[in-house]
Amino acid sequence: PGERLSLAAPEWDDVHVVTGALKLFLRELPEPLVPYRHFHPFMEAVKLPDPQERVEKVAELVQTLPPPNYATLRYLLAHLCRVVERVAVTRMTRHNLGIVFGPTLLRAEREPGSLALGTDWQSQAVELLLAHFDQIFPA
Numbered sequence: 001p002g003e004r005l006s007l008a009a010p011e012w013d014d015v016h017v018v019t020g021a022l023k024l025f026l027r028e029l030p031e032p033l034v035p036y037r038h039f040h041p042f043m044e045a046v047k048l049p050d051p052q053e054r055v056e057k058v059a060e061l062v063q064t065l066p067p068p069n070y071a072t073l074r075y076l077l078a079h080l081c082r083v084v085e086r087v088a089v090t091r092m093t094r095h096n097l098g099i100v101f102g103p104t105l106l107r108a109e110r111e112p113g114s115l116a117l118g119t120d121w122q123s124q125a126v127e128l129l130l131a132h133f134d135q136i137f138p139a
Helices: 015-028 036-046 051-063 067-085 094-105 115-131
Strands: none
Touching (some): 015 094, 036 051, 036 115, 067 094, 067 115, 094 115
16 A cells, blocks of 8 residues: 555654645646646736736636636635735745745746746736635635
């Protein structure tokens, strides 16, 4: 049978190990949580000048995700919202989480010429998802 893993083991005490494992898992998926075909529409939505239109367009796009992707993204972002609520302890703001998770959750199938340019919009997309979670993921 498979190897048994105990989360009570001391190596799992460090939140960075757990977060690193989660990011690695998400990065190793055959396709990102936000599928490739959604990448460019998400980036265009994040670049919209009107803040309300930006949120509405992202909310529309989220609704078009495959059900497993939608459910997983919603669950992960709900958790990250709780991390932000405890910023005094976690020291993780929406901005920080956007930087950490943006390139993992949203990426183009083929990396653009300037990766740094893309990652800024990817992180802004995650910040937007966190800032407007209740509007984007209605109960």
